[in-house]
Each structure stands twice: as structure tokens, then as C-alpha cells.
Amino acid sequence: MDVIANLSYGFGLVFTFQNLGFCLIGCLLGTLIGVLPGIGPIATVAMLLPATYGLDPLSSLVMLAGIYYGAQYGGSTTAILINMPGETSAVVTCLDGHQMARNGRAGSALAIAALGSFFAGCVGTVFIAAFAPMLAILSQKFASPEYFALMALGLIAAVVMARGSVLKALAMIFAGLLFGIVGTDVQTGLARYTFGVSELWDGIGFLPVVMGLFGIVEVIMNLERPQERRLLDTKITGLWPNKEEFKQSWKPVIRGTGIGSLLGILPGGGAVLASFASYTMEKKLAKDPSRFGKGAPEGVAGPESANNAAAQTSFIPLLTLGIPGNVMMALMMGALIIQGMNPGAAVLDKRPDLFWGIVASMWIGNLMLLVINLPMIGMWVKVLRVPYRALFPIILVISLIGIYTINNSLMDIWLTAFFCLLGYMFVKFDMEPTPFVLAFILGPQMEDNLRRSMTLSRGDPMIFVDRPITFTLLLIAAFVLLLVILPTIRKKREEAFQE
Amino acid sequence: MIRLKKPQDLGAAILFILLGCICLWFGRDYRYGTLARMGPGFFPITLSWLLIGFGIVIGALAFSFNEGPKIGRTNWRGLLTVIIGIILFGALINSAGLLVTAFVVPLVAAFATPEVRRKEALVLSVLVSIACVAIFVYGLRQPIPVFFGDY
Numbered sequence: 098m099d100v101i102a103n104l105s106y107g108f109g110l111v112f113t114f115q116n117l118g119f120c121l122i123g124c125l126l127g128t129l130i131g132v133l134p135g136i137g138p139i140a141t142v143a144m145l146l147p148a149t150y151g152l153d154p155l156s157s158l159v160m161l162a163g164i165y166y167g168a169q170y171g172g173s174t175t176a177i178l179i180n181m182p183g184e185t186s187a188v189v190t191c192l193d194g195h196q197m198a199r200n201g202r203a204g205s206a207l208a209i210a211a212l213g214s215f216f217a218g219c220v221g222t223v224f225i226a227a228f229a230p231m232l233a234i235l236s237q238k239f240a241s242p243e244y245f246a247l248m249a250l251g252l253i254a255a256v257v258m259a260r261g262s263v264l265k266a267l268a269m270i271f272a273g274l275l276f277g278i279v280g281t282d283v284q285t286g287l288a289r290y291t292f293g294v295s296e297l298w299d300g301i302g303f304l305p306v307v308m309g310l311f312g313i314v315e316v317i318m319n320l321e322r323p324q325e326r327r328l329l330d331t332k333i334t335g336l337w338p339n340k341e342e343f344k345q346s347w348k349p350v351i352r353g354t355g356i357g358s359l360l361g362i363l364p365g366g367g368a369v370l371a372s373f374a375s376y377t378m379e380k381k382l383a384k385d386p387s388r389f390g391k392g393a394p395e396g397v398a399g400p401e402s403a404n405n406a407a408a409q410t411s412f413i414p415l416l417t418l419g420i421p422g423n424v425m426m427a428l429m430m431g432a433l434i435i436q437g438m439n440p441g442a443a444v445l446d447k448r449p450d451l452f453w454g455i456v457a458s459m460w461i462g463n464l465m466l467l468v469i470n471l472p473m474i475g476m477w478v479k480v481l482r483v484p485y486r487a488l489f490p491i492i493l494v495i496s497l498i499g500i501y502t503i504n505n506s507l508m509d510i511w512l513t514a515f516f517c518l519l520g521y522m523f524v525k526f527d528m529e530p531t532p533f534v535l536a537f538i539l540g541p542q543m544e545d546n547l548r549r550s551m552t553l554s555r556g557d558p559m560i561f562v563d564r565p566i567t568f569t570l571l572l573i574a575a576f577v578l579l580l581v582i583l584p585t586i587r588k589k590r591e592e593a594f595q596e
Numbered sequence: 597m598i599r600l601k602k603p604q605d606l607g608a609a610i611l612f613i614l615l616g617c618i619c620l621w622f623g624r625d626y627r628y629g630t631l632a633r634m635g636p637g638f639f640p641i642t643l644s645w646l647l648i649g650f651g652i653v654i655g656a657l658a659f660s661f662n663e664g665p666k667i668g669r670t671n672w673r674g675l676l677t678v679i680i681g682i683i684l685f686g687a688l689i690n691s692a693g694l695l696v697t698a699f700v701v702p703l704v705a706a707f708a709t710p711e712v713r714r715k716e717a718l719v720l721s722v723l724v725s726i727a728c729v730a731i732f733v734y735g736l737r738q739p740i741p742v743f744f745g746d747y
Binding site: 147148150151262264265267268271272274275278282284285287289290292313316317320321485486487489490491493494495497498501502505507510511513514517518521522525526527528544547548551552554555556557558 | 604605607608611612615619622623626630631632633634635636638639640643644646647650651653654657665667668670671674675678679681682683685686689690694697698701702703705706708709711712713716717720721724728732736737738739740
């Protein structure tokens with residue numbers, strides 16, 4: 098079978114002593130930073146990116162995969178042990194995971210999360226191997242109008258996933274697109290919004306934006322909140338789920354994996370949706386739903402598997418279409434570009450070694466996690482006890498070194514300061530940064546594809562209606578947008594009537 | 597009576613409108629072109645107007661309907677200390693080198709919280725500085741100046 102042949106090709110490339118070593122280091126570093134309270138997976142990966150710059154492309158991708166899964170798992174660990182989700186998709190894990198820990202089943206909760214994630218990771222890998230090539234073939238038929246429509250759909254999906262006002266999220270997209278324009282116009286060579294700064298000719302770097310808006314603002318916000326960290330004093334005993342817990346968990350793991358694999362492909366943060374969907378489903382299917390929220394193993398097994406499966410399959414749109422579905426994938430895209438690989442349909446054709454190498458390294462990343470992390474939980478718990486006042490200065494300086502080393506450019510440091518300020522205002526005014534970042538990343542391509550489409554049709558906007566795939570994509574986008582807007586309008590009207 | 601109900605939304609609206617106006621002003625010389633032959637100004641100018649339009653609507657809605665949350669207090673100490681830390685990094689890295697920068701930045705940043713302990717911060721900064729040079733310059737072989745005069 099093709100899938101097996103391709104996968105074994107990838108494994109053949111990745112399975113060297115050196116690569117496994119890098120994966121191990123990546124996993125360790127990712128978990129080490131990811132487990133620190135107040136540092137989410139995005140900040141973790143952004144911080145550790147520079148560690149991969151100096152390696153050859155394949156090794157660096159393998160290490161990156163290790164970091165990525167390590168960071169994800171580190172997030173679950175903090176969620177379970179101190180009830181502090183590193184990101185939105187871990188919120189659900191807190192509900193029952195932390196309760197399990199309070200009941201003295203912390204070790205078991207962590208093991209269920211790890212085993213479930215590993216299973217989901219395996220399935221996710223096969224899923225990618227089976228479906229990515231199909232999508233890549235389909236996407237080769239895509240021309241500019243299709244790409245434009247696809248990106249529009251991706252951005253609208255990000256709006257839907259954003260909490261709060263739809264209007265604000267839409268405006269954030271326009272703002273993000275505007276920031277993406279900065280730099281030299283591809284078609285005319287005109288330098289736009291560069292203010293005479295030559296470092297801006299290539300556009301604003303993605304790492305200052307992501308680090309400023311997510312990493313460093315997160316540090317400031319953590320300083321603002323009173324530090325309430327109730328680390329459980331009970332020793333973690335019994336690293337293995339008992340028979341009953343095992344029996345309760347395996348079905349949720351399989352169901353969670355299924356949900357996660359499917360939802361992960363959707364643009365706009367499928368992982369969050371997947372973990373919530375899985376939790377709701379387990380609660381509905383359970384014989385005794387009242388156990389949920391009090392430490393039901395199903396409430397950890399399902400969402401954690403769904404989360405990890407989605408984290409895996411969210412690579413599909415990035416690798417086949419070049420469109421990142423969430424901020425983490427945008428970061429990955431940046432990392433791939435640094436390695437000289439432009440994600441998109443062409444990768445599978447031109448660099449099959451890199452493509453299958455990535456897919457294989459994902460699986461290895463998952464395996465490493467299982468092998469090294471379970472026995473090392475004791476150490477991660479120690480890391481958790483480091484006080485934040487000692488941590489954040491180190492986080493800050495390492496992040497800055499990472500940003501500086503991409504181009505050795507001071508401009509990137511000034512930009513980080515700017516985006517940090519902007520990001521702080523975003524938080525204070527309750528503006529969702531995710532649509533902004535995605536629009537920023539997609540901006541240049543979106544403009545280019547719009548202009549090409551319009552040249553193609555000689556200025557007739559009907560080109561977006563006449564082409565069936567384009568029209569369908571835009572129709573879905575419009576429909577989804579309508580779905581979110583309608584209830585808000587209704588709700589607002591009701592509230593207005595009450596006044 | 598007209599009363600501000602959602603201060604957060606008004607803040608956001610002002611930010612959107614401001615950004616739209618800045619982009620319009622600095623993009624005033626970019627050729628707009630036509631649908632068939634879009635100039636470099638087409639995308640930014642259209643977006644700027646959209647942003648201003650949305651900003652106005654969001655701002656207007658901030659005065660109507662239901663009450664929203666207030667804007668949280670600004671933690672000036674945290675925000676400014678961190679920003680100063682970033683700017684110090686940029687000011688020092690090329691002239692004084694990593695050894696000095698990775699000592700000064702964490703030391704200054706540590707004061708972002710009132711919980712700061714001076715001695716602890718000092719010791720930590722020395723360790724961070726040495727570790728950073730060891731990891732980034734000698735371990736990962738990044739081309740960063742280490743000390744004065746290396747650039």
C-alpha cells in the first residue's frame with residue numbers, strides 16, 4: 098500500500114541515531130519549558146525555535162516535532178497538577194484531570210493523558226499519510242481564485258472560533274492583513290509602509306509578532322494576576338492506571354481520536370473544538386454523568402486524545418495547501434520557511450523527503466514523549482515549584498535572543514517591543530489576537546491571489562461565482578459567518594427589548 | 597440618555613480607526629488602479645476604509661445595548677519594566693555583547709514584580725548571563741557578539 102510505503106520511506110530517513118537524539122532533546126526541552134506555569138505551548142515553541150536553526154532541515158524538523166509535542170504535553174501536566182491550562186484546548190483537561198489529582202490519582206491521570214495522546218498521535222500520523230497526498234493532488238488543480246477563497250474561509254473560521262464580538266474579530270482580520278502588507282509589493286516593487294526602513298522591505302518578521310502578542314504579553318499578564326498556585330503536596334504514587342480506570346478510558350480514547358482527527362483539519366483552531374466536543378460526548382454517553390467534574394478518567398482520556406489527534410491533523414492544511422489553521426501552525430510555517438521549505442502543494446512533489454520526514458518525526462515525537470516523560474514526572478513536578486519571579490526574567494531574555502538570532506536584526510527587537518505594547522492593548526480592550534496573526538501571515542498571499550484572479554477575469558468579480566470550487570468555499574464561509582452573526586443579533590435585540 | 601456601556605469596545609474602536617487613518621495617510625500616494633488592474637494601493641486603501649467603517653460601528657455600538665466589562669487596570673510597573681528590558685536588549689546586544697546584555701536584561705526585568713528579591717535577582721542574572729553565552733554562542737554557534745568590541 099502507498100501509505101505504508103511512504104511512511105516507511107519517511108521512517109527510513111528519520112531513524113538515525115543523530116535524529117533520534119535531536120528528537121529526544123526537543124522533547125525534553127519542550128516539556129521542560131511547557132511545564133512551567135504561565136507559559137503556553139505557543140510561547141514555548143517560539144522560545145525554542147532558535148535551538149533548531151543551526152541544524153540541517155530534516156534534523157531541525159525532527160527536533161521541532163519533539164518540541165511541539167513536548168510543549169503540548171507539558172501543558173496537560175500543568176493542567177492536571179495545578180489546574181492551570183497553558184492554552185484553551187487544555188481547559189477541559191483541568192475539569193476532571195485536576196480532580197483526579199486531588200483524589201490522589203495524579204499519576205494515573207498523567208499516564209492516561211500520555212497513553213491517550215500516544216494512541217491519538219499514531220492514528221493521526223496514519224491519517225496524515227493517507228489523506229495529505231490526496232488533498233495535495235486536489236490542490237494542484239487550484240488556481241488563484243480558489244486560493245483566495247480558501248484563505249477567506251480560513252480567516253472566517255478563525256473569526257468563528259474567536260470568543261467575544263464577531264465585529265471586533267472581523268476588524269482584527271483587516272488590521273492583521275494591513276500589517277501583512279508592510280514590505281515590498283511583489284508586482285510593482287513599490288515599498289509600502291516601510292517608512293524608509295530598509296529592514297522592513299521584506300516585511301515584518303513573524304517571530305516578533307507572535308512573541309510580542311503571545312509570549313511576552315503573557316508574561317506581563319501573569320505578573321498582573323495574583324499568583325495562586327496550589328500545587329498538590331501529595332506525592333505522586335502509582336504511575337499506572339488501575340484496571341477499572343483502564344477499562345473506563347480506552348473507549349473514550351478511540352472516540353476522542355476520531356473526533357480530533359476530523360476536527361483538526363478544519364481551519365481556525367480545531368483542537369479546542371475537538372477537546373470540548375469529546376468531553377461533551379463522553380458526558381452524554383456515560384451511564385452516570387454526575388461523575389464528571391469529580392475526577393472521571395473518561396474526562397481526561399477523551400479530550401486529551403482528541404486534542405492530540407487534532408494537533409496532528411492540523412498539519413494537513415499547512416503541508417498541502419500552505420495555509421496555517423491556527424497560530425501554532427503559523428509558527429510551524431515560519432519554522433519551515435526558515436529551513437528553506439515553503440509549505441504548500443509543491444512540497445510533496447519537490448521535497449518528498451522533507452514531507453515524509455516530517456510525518457515520520459511526528460510519530461517519533463509522540464513515542465519519545467511516552468518513553469521519557471512518564472518516568473520523569475517526578476522531575477517535572479520539581480520544575481513546577483520554581484517561583485514565577487525567578488522564571489520570567491529568564492523567559493524574557495531567552496525569547497529576545499531567539500528573536501534576535503533569526504536575522505541578527507535590531508529591527509526585530511524594536512518590533513517586538515511595539516507588538517508587546519499593541520498586544521497589551523489587545524488584552525485590555527478584549528481583542529482576540531488569533532485572527533490578527535493568521536491574517537497577518539496570510540495577508541501577502543491573499544492580496545497576490547486576489548490581484549491575479551482579477552487580472553485573470555479582466556476585473557469581473559463573477560470569477561468567484563463561476564468557478565464551482567471557489568463558489569462553494571466562499572458560500573461555506575458566508576454561511577458560517579451568518580451562523581455566528583444571527584444569534585448575536587437576536588440576543589442583542591432581546592436584551593435591547595428588555596431595557 | 598447616551599452613556600458609554602462598553603469601554604473596552606470603545607478602546608478597540610479608537611485603535612481600529614486610528615490604524616485605518618494611519619494606513620490611509622501613508623498610503624495616499626499608492627496607485628489604487630481598477631478591478632482589472634489593481635494597483636499597489638487597492639488592497640491597503642480598501643482595507644483601511646473597511647477598518648475605519650468597522651471601527652465606527654463598533655464604537656457606536658459601545659454606547660448601546662447591554663453593559664460590558666470595564667477596562668482592567670494597567671499594570672504600569674510590569675508593562676514598562678518589560679518594555680524597558682526589551683529596549684535595553686536592543687541597545688546593548690551589538691555594542692556590549694551577550695555577556696553584558698544577558699546580565700542586565702534579566703536583572704532589570706526582575707523588578708517588573710513587587711515580589712522582587714534583589715540578591716536572588718543578582719545571582720540569577722549572573723548565572724543566566726553565563727549560561728546564555730555557553731548555550732547560544734558556544735553550544736548552538738549563533739553569531740552573536742559576546743563582549744565589547746566583538747561586533
